[in-house]
Amino acid sequence: MKVAQKQGIPLVFISANSGARVGLDEAVKACFQVEWKDPSDVSRGAKYLYLTDKDYKRLRRMQNLVATELPMADGTVRWRLDDLTGGLGMECLQVCT
Numbered sequence: 001m002k003v004a005q006k007q008g009i010p011l012v013f014i015s016a017n018s019g020a021r022v023g024l025d026e027a028v029k030a031c032f033q034v035e036w037k038d039p040s041d042v043s044r045g046a047k048y049l050y051l052t053d054k055d056y057k058r059l060r061r062m063q064n065l066v067a068t069e070l071p072m073a074d075g076t077v078r079w080r081l082d083d084l085t086g087g088l089g090m091e092c093l094q095v096c097t
Contacts (some may be wrong), residue, residue: 032081035054053077 003009035047051059056067056079066083 031059033078035078035080038089049081050078051081 014019019022031051033052035050036044036046038044049067050070052068053076056065059065060067065079066080067079067081070078070080072078
């Protein structure tokens with residue numbers, strides 16, 4: 001890609017899966033929360049996706065979730081999503097942290 005850009009020549013990129021999609025039930029997607037790097041400027045990106053403790057306990061029976069427990073200073077618990085396998089249309093989704 002760098003050579004094509006440098007020399008101004010066309011570049012064609014073909015991929016079977018150019019990006020992860022969360023192909024899950026809408027009820028499951030509605031539970032995802034985002035920890036933003038800067039909540040006042042979400043264009044800076046996300047630190048991680050997480051579930052509340054209540055949602056994690058409900059969804060872990062329905063989905064194959066791998067999550068890390070994150071106790072918060074206010075006494076609540078978040079579950080950072082590390083891996084999520086299964087769903088509709090997507091065999092595997094790995095969340096990079």
